[in-house]
Amino acid sequence: MTATLKAMMDWLPVERKKRIKARARELVAEQMTLSDLRKARDLTQARMAEILSIGQDSVSRLEQRSDLLLSTLSDFVDAMGGKLELIVRFPDRPAVVVKDLRDPSSKSARRNRRSRVRKDAHP
Numbered sequence: 665m666t667a668t669l670k671a672m673m674d675w676l677p678v679e680r681k682k683r684i685k686a687r688a689r690e691l692v693a694e695q696m697t698l699s700d701l702r703k704a705r706d707l708t709q710a711r712m713a714e715i716l717s718i719g720q721d722s723v724s725r726l727e728q729r730s731d732l733l734l735s736t737l738s739d740f741v742d743a744m745g746g747k748l749e750l751i752v753r754f755p756d757r758p759a760v761v762v763k764d765l766r767d768p769s770s771k772s773a774r775r776n777r778r779s780r781v782r783k784d785a786h787p
Contacts, residue, residue: 698740699727705744715743 673681696704702712709727713720716739726732726740738748750762 697727698737701741701746702727702744707744712740712743716740 667675673684676684702709709720709723712723716723726736732740734748734750741748752760752762754760
């Protein structure tokens with residue numbers, strides 16, 4: 665005879681149930697979409713659009729994209745009051761946090777800034 669999940673959970677001690685539910689919440693939290701994050705922060709797409717100075721339709725499109733620039737993702741997370749961190753994991757060493765992804769003094773940032781200035785200077 666096979667038992668249902670509910671029957672199995674009912675049979676477990678209270679402390680064990682609490683640990684299982686806590687771990688389930690952790691697993692769900694690890695798999696949140698941008699839309700889920702925004703909703704968890706009690707923000708509407710309209711409010712996000714206002715904070716980011718873009719249209720609500722743009723927020724909707726951002727939330728549905730599967731591939732974003734890190735700067736776009738960082739701006740989105742910043743607008744929700746968070747901070748984006750990029751962690752690299754290798755099988756043979758501890759995790760590494762990549763720092764200064766958006767450092768304005770970096771070579772690529774300076775190159776992009778010069779490129780924008782040149783484009784603005786020449787109509």
